Amino acid sequence: xxxxxxxxxxxxxxxxxxxxxxxxxxxxxxxxxxxxxxxxxxxxxxxxxxxxxxxxxxxxxxxxxxxxxxxxxxxxxxxxxxxxxxxxxxxxxxxxxxxxxx
Amino acid sequence: xxxxxxxxxxxxxxxxxxxxxxxxxxxxxxxxxxxxxxxxxxxxxxxxxxxxxxxxxxxxxxxxxxxxxxxxxxxxxxxxxxxxxxxxxxxxxxxxxxxxxxxxxxxxxxxxxxxxxxxxxxxxxxxxxxxxxxxxxxxxxxxxxxxxxxxxxxxxxxxxxxxxxxxxxxxxxxxxxxxxxxxxxxxxxxxxxxxxxxxxxxxxxxxxxxxxxxxxxxxxxxxxxxxxxxxxxxxxxxxxxxxxxxxxxxxxx
Numbered sequence: 001x002x003x004x005x006x007x008x009x010x011x012x013x014x015x016x017x018x019x020x021x022x023x024x025x026x027x028x029x030x031x032x033x034x035x036x037x038x039x040x041x042x043x044x045x046x047x048x049x050x051x052x053x054x055x056x057x058x059x060x061x062x063x064x065x066x067x068x069x070x071x072x073x074x075x076x077x078x079x080x081x082x083x084x085x086x087x088x089x090x091x092x093x094x095x096x097x098x099x100x101x102x
Numbered sequence: 103x104x105x106x107x108x109x110x111x112x113x114x115x116x117x118x119x120x121x122x123x124x125x126x127x128x129x130x131x132x133x134x135x136x137x138x139x140x141x142x143x144x145x146x147x148x149x150x151x152x153x154x155x156x157x158x159x160x161x162x163x164x165x166x167x168x169x170x171x172x173x174x175x176x177x178x179x180x181x182x183x184x185x186x187x188x189x190x191x192x193x194x195x196x197x198x199x200x201x202x203x204x205x206x207x208x209x210x211x212x213x214x215x216x217x218x219x220x221x222x223x224x225x226x227x228x229x230x231x232x233x234x235x236x237x238x239x240x241x242x243x244x245x246x247x248x249x250x251x252x253x254x255x256x257x258x259x260x261x262x263x264x265x266x267x268x269x270x271x272x273x274x275x276x277x278x279x280x281x282x283x284x285x286x287x288x289x290x291x292x293x294x295x296x297x298x299x300x301x302x303x304x305x306x307x308x309x310x311x312x313x314x315x316x317x318x319x320x321x322x323x324x325x326x327x328x329x330x331x332x333x334x335x336x337x338x339x340x341x342x343x344x345x346x347x348x349x350x351x352x353x354x355x
Contacts (some may be wrong), residue, residue, distance in 0.1 A: 001147055001149070001150075001151070001173055002144075002149045002150045002153025002154075003149075003153075003180055003183070004153065004261070006170060006174065006180045006182055006183050006184050006187075007153060007156065007157045007161070007170075009180075009184045010157075010161050010166055010167075010183075010184055010187040010188070010191075011157070011160040011161050012172055013184070013188045013191065014160075014161050014162075014166060014187075014188075014191050014194065015160075015186070015213075016161075017158070017188075017191055017192065017194040017195050017198065017216065017218070018194045018197070018198045018213075018216040018217055018219050019212070019213030019214075019216045020195060020198060020199075021196075021198035021199030021200075021201075021202050021216070022197065022198055022199075022201065022202040022205045022212040022213060022215065023209040023210075023212050023213040023216070023326075024209075025199065025203075026204040026209065026212070029203065032262030033202075033328070033329060035231075035232050036232075036329075036331070037325045037326055037328045037329065038199070038200045038232035038325070038327035039230075039231045039232035039324040039325075039328070040293060040294070040297040040324070040325035040327065040328050041196060041200050041232070041288070041295045041297075041322055042200070042225070042228045042230075042232070042285060042298065043141075043290075043294050043295070043298035043301060043323050044297045044298065044304075044321050044322055044324040044328055045193065045196070045197070045318060045321055045322050046189065046225055046281075046283055046284040046298065046301075046303025047284060047297075047299070047300060047301040047302035047305070047321065048279050048301045048302060048304070048305035048317065048318045048320075048321025048322070049221060049225075049277065049280040049300040049305075049318065050277050050280045050281050050284070050302065050315040051301075051302045051305040051306045051309065051310055051317075052317050052318060053222060053276065053277035053280075054277070054303050054351065055305070055306060055309035055310075055317075058310055058311065059309060059310055062321040065271065065274065066273075066274050066277065067269070069274040069277075069278050070274075070278060070281055072279060073278055073281045073282055073285065074285060077282065077285060082124075083124070083125070083128055083282055083286075084124065084127075084128040085277070086278065086282050087128050087129075087132070087275050087278055087279055088284070088349075089273050090271075090274060090275070090278040091132075091270065091271040091274055091275055091278070091323070092271060093271070094270065094273075094274040095270055095271030096271075098269060098271065
């Protein structure tokens with residue numbers, strides 16, 4: 001049975017979380033201080049997004065395949081590969097590590 | 103000043119469309135397989151096909167949807183499942199604020215345009231200096247949405263093993279992309295890398311006792327260090343203009 005109340009609630013909350021900032025700020029130009037904060041938000045969040053993926057389930061397990069794939073990223077970039085090639089190269093590496101270790 | 107606003111006002115050029123499509127298809131392929139897993143899980147939990155389909159259409163967030171089905175599957179109840187999904191999606195609040203100046207129209211249209219904010223598209227659309235390419239954001243998200251919804255239907259119909267994407271290594275695509283985009287910042291300066299290191303460290307620490315959503319909010323709060331620094335030059339962000347612009351091969355701005 002589909003948990004409709006949960007689906008509807010999650011949909012409404014997701015919509016509101018994304019919409020709140022743009023709807024409330026409108027076309028107002030942010031002050032320089034706020035722009036400076038936002039400029040540093042991208043690197044902080046990107047690094048955070050990588051970290052929470054590695055720290056799956058509160059650091060109880062760390063996936064060696066994921067670590068291998070992440071380690072390969074600077075190397076693959078060094079060969080000036082475009083993003084799609086880096087993504088699939090890293091995925092293939094992770095698949096190979098799992099195939100060898102399981 | 104004249105350098106700033108036009109970045110968000112450029113029309114949809116072929117190069118920018120290509121950049122968005124490239125990002126969308128790169129991430130969308132992995133999203134498709136993730137969605138197949140999601141669709142398969144919903145069927146194992148007895149959801150109606152329309153429930154899985156509508157959930158993917160309107161929520162459009164792998165992390166929130168997996169949090170939802172995982173919590174429900176573990177017997178956590180509706181309230182716990184909704185809270186878990188909302189916490190995971192809490193990062194969309196600062197992300198939405200960050201893209202606000204790239205969106206157009208009245209409140210309703212802005213709210214609607216903000217729905218294109220998903221992790222990969224948001225990161226790829228970042229031009230540096232807190233500015234975003236709206237068309238890369240929209241195009242990349244549109245492609246991913248179609249593949250996410252299609253994948254859900256495929257998963258619900260075919261119900262393959264949820265471990266398919268793990269064995270193919272496709273679950274690493276998202277973090278690999280985030281790292282690629284983090285490193286793909288030509289001319290990134292000291293505050294950029296300091297923010298990245300602190301953001302990673304805070305997320306690492308918070309992940310020990312908090313779910314991913316609040317840990318990411320903590321990481322985003324690191325950017326508040328900018329308040330303690332002297333104001334940057336107006337064009338400092340140009341130094342690490344990068345992702346979408348570089349990939350699109352757009353002209354220097």
